Amino acid sequence: MGRRWLALANRQTVISLSLLLLSLLVYGLVSTRAEVNLLTPQGLKQVVEESGVWGILTYIAVIALAVVLSPIPGAPLTVTAGAIWGAIPAGIYSVIGGFLGGLVAYFIGHSLGRSAVRALTGKVVYFSKERGEKLLGFLIFTTRLLPVMSFDLISYAAGLTGMSIKIYAIATLMGMIPSTLLLTYMGEAFTIGLPLGIAMAVVFGVLLVVLPWGIRRYNWLDLRDIIRIE
Numbered sequence: 001m002g003r004r005w006l007a008l009a010n011r012q013t014v015i016s017l018s019l020l021l022l023s024l025l026v027y028g029l030v031s032t033r034a035e036v037n038l039l040t041p042q043g044l045k046q047v048v049e050e051s052g053v054w055g056i057l058t059y060i061a062v063i064a065l066a067v068v069l070s071p072i073p074g075a076p077l078t079v080t081a082g083a084i085w086g087a088i089p090a091g092i093y094s095v096i097g098g099f100l101g102g103l104v105a106y107f108i109g110h111s112l113g114r115s116a117v118r119a120l121t122g123k124v125v126y127f128s129k130e131r132g133e134k135l136l137g138f139l140i141f142t143t144r145l146l147p148v149m150s151f152d153l154i155s156y157a158a159g160l161t162g163m164s165i166k167i168y169a170i171a172t173l174m175g176m177i178p179s180t181l182l183l184t185y186m187g188e189a190f191t192i193g194l195p196l197g198i199a200m201a202v203v204f205g206v207l208l209v210v211l212p213w214g215i216r217r218y219n220w221l222d223l224r225d226i227i228r229i230e
Helices: 002-034 041-051 053-068 074-085 087-121 133-145 151-161 165-192 194-218 220-226
Strands: 125-127 227-229
Touching: 002 053, 002 087, 041 053, 041 074, 053 074, 053 087, 053 151, 074 087, 074 165, 087 151, 087 165, 125 151, 133 151, 133 165
Parallel strands: none
Antiparallel strands: 125 227
């Protein structure tokens, strides 16, 4: 049983690192040929509009990298995708990229450990499992649904803690679908009507400020007792 689990973990690590390298390769090839910065909304829009289906694959790769490599700004790119493709197609592409990136980050944390996570993010995050994995699943769902904590740190923390991949994957997918669609609808709204786009941007901006403040000041959701950041 131990050998089987070790072999499975090694296989998952190889697949995760292969996806990471593939995303980096796609990003490198496209950005070199296009001579634009794919990590900016303007650069991404230019490449996507000129590349057809390859633009979709490039976008998915960039969003996956945005989860694994924290300096990449995922939210502005997702809003831009909504303006390019419309809310639903952009939402599908964004969820695929974000979910793949989340799995890669999970397996990096689970298999390569604290040193690899610190090298990639500069931080290490741990979950307390004292209250059970179902509560952790709910918290991951909440942090995906609302902009409470960094996507990549939560993904790495789940892997470092050895959390059930099934609970992690379900919580991640279910939580990120509504929040991703909100961002893509925001991008589409800017192309359809300015007032709606502004209203959605204000609501999302308030969430970005109020939720982290409430967690720091009042320990909403008991996150400070369950999540430890080094």
